[in-house]
Amino acid sequence: MKKFLSLALAVVAFLAACGGGEEETNNEGSGDNGEGGSDSIKIVAAHNQTSPENPYQDGLLKFKEVAEEESNGNIEVEVHAGTLGTEESELVEKLKLGAADVVLVSPGFMTQTGIDEVNLFAFPYLFESYDHWEKVVQGEVGEEMAQIINEKSNNDFKLVGYWTAGVRHYYGKKPIESMDDLEGMTIRTQTSGVVSDYWKQTGAIPTSLAWGELYQGLQQDVVDSAENAYPYFVQQNHHQTDNGKYITETGHDYTTRFLLVNGNEFDNYTEEQQEIILKAAEASVQAEWESLYAQEEEYKQIAIDDGAEINEIDRQPFIELAKPLQDQAAEELGVTDLLEKIRQAAE
CATH class of the missing domain: 3.40.190.170 (Bacterial extracellular solute-binding protein, family 7)
Known part of the structure; x- marks a missing residue:
């Protein structure tokens, strides 16, 4: 608990x-x-x-x-x-x-x-x-x-x-085994700012799509993948679409x-x-x-019961990719001191 x-x-x-x-x-x-x-x-x-x-x-x-x-x-x-x-x-x-x-x-x-x-x-x-x-x-x-x-x-x-x-994870038309698997994949996420920059660095293509339209977008190949937390995307049945049934626990947010x-x-x-x-x-x-x-x-188990496939991944390469983007964005936003306090809180 x-x-x-x-x-x-x-x-x-x-x-x-x-x-x-x-x-x-x-x-x-x-x-x-x-x-x-x-x-x-x-x-x-x-x-x-x-x-x-x-x-x-x-x-x-x-x-x-x-x-x-x-x-x-x-x-x-x-x-x-x-x-x-x-x-x-x-x-x-x-x-x-x-x-x-x-x-x-x-x-x-x-x-x-x-x-x-x-x-x-x-x-x-x-x-x-x-x-x-x-x-x-x-x-x-x-x-x-x-x-x-x-x-x-x-x-x-x-x-x-x-x-x-x-905590948000990737879900899409194929599982991620390494960062290379994201190359050329469209992903529904923010299309500007540090979030967008990060997914671009992985090789994915950030794509804008309203939340209410995402189920249809996954179903009709408008996007190859998306990212969200279990209670949200499973409640919307995104995991039951062909482009949402492979879940990789990236834990990126x-x-x-x-x-x-x-x-x-x-x-x-x-x-x-x-x-x-x-x-x-x-x-x-x-x-x-x-x-x-x-x-x-609860909703992770529902996804499994519904036939979704879930895999884990070595997150370290993804974490290392994020750090310089964090540093740059924090400097631009004037919150470098807050970023350091957050990092120190993990120690």
């Missing part, structure tokens, strides 16, 4: 300090409920996955449960699973505009808001294990990234938790996801409401981690 550390106290302290402690909320639709003089508020929480069995859903349902119980119903949370947008860029925009209050997004899409530093968490082979990842996001690096996000977004975003989307709240709305909540939201966020982190870790084993 993985150990579940609470959110870094420094992050919580930072958020609380920035909260402002306003006594009245400007949240649309709020009003005095007559109980203790505290305004009631409605929070719209959203992620981009449509499956009800997804760890994202489990995490946000825990957020809802805790927020509503701790507030005696004065905080209502409405959870949306893919209904506000299946693209993370849509969710980021809705959060910024106030159409959503809590969203879950990846580093790659956060860069579209101009916060390039978050791309650090997208570096291939940045983390060696879940223990390494947990130590980083719950520690000094996690705290510094939370401050960067808040400051560079001009308070549009506050990071209230680090979630994960699992222990993923980080950001649980964000609308910073301006957060500052307008009462101090009590802020504390409840932070407590709900902390509970959601533990629930999401627990669900994801369990589902990785």
Whole structure:
């Protein structure tokens, strides 16, 4: 059983300090409920996955449960699973505009808001294990990234938790035995930045394809392969296509996801409401981690039972390929010091 550390106290302290402690909320639709003089508020929480069995859903349902119980119903949370947008860029925009209050997004899409530093968490082979990842996001690096996000977004975003989307592996029309097997293979992944540069260095051809279109893309030879974590691609039956049934456990990305709240709305909540939201966020982190870790084993077994073929590979050549790309990208992003702290955390 993985150990579940609470959110870094420094992050919580930072958020609380920035909260402002306003006594009245400007949240649309709020009003005095007559109980203790505290305004009631409605929070719209959203992620981009449509499956009800997804760890994202489990995490946000825990957020809802805790927020509503701790507030005696004065905080209502409405959870949306893919209904506000299946693209993370849509969710980021809705959060910024106030159409959503809590969203879950990846580093790659956060860069579209101009916060390039978050791309650090997208570096291939940045983390060696879940223990390494947990130590980083719950520690000094996690705290510094939370401050960067808040400051560079001009308070549009506050990071209230680090979630994960699992460890990503290759899956495609043939297994990988060595890096040479990727030569000329199209792979659905990011098509710009360090992720794209990395796959190009392996010999693969990064290709853009919407998540909702990937099953058909694999089935119809639009792409030769893709990469993701077991709970996500197995739930979508990608492993049942001819171009998805060979899974090689490359383990190239222990993923980080950001649980964000609308910073301006957060500052307008009462101090009590802020504390409840932070407590709900902390509970959601533990629930999401627990669900994801369990589902990785569960969905790996489902893939095997469905006839997918899984093999392991010597990751060292892939890791060595990634290091100079990490160094170069970190220098360009101005996060060399954070990269070194992450590497030191593995020692």
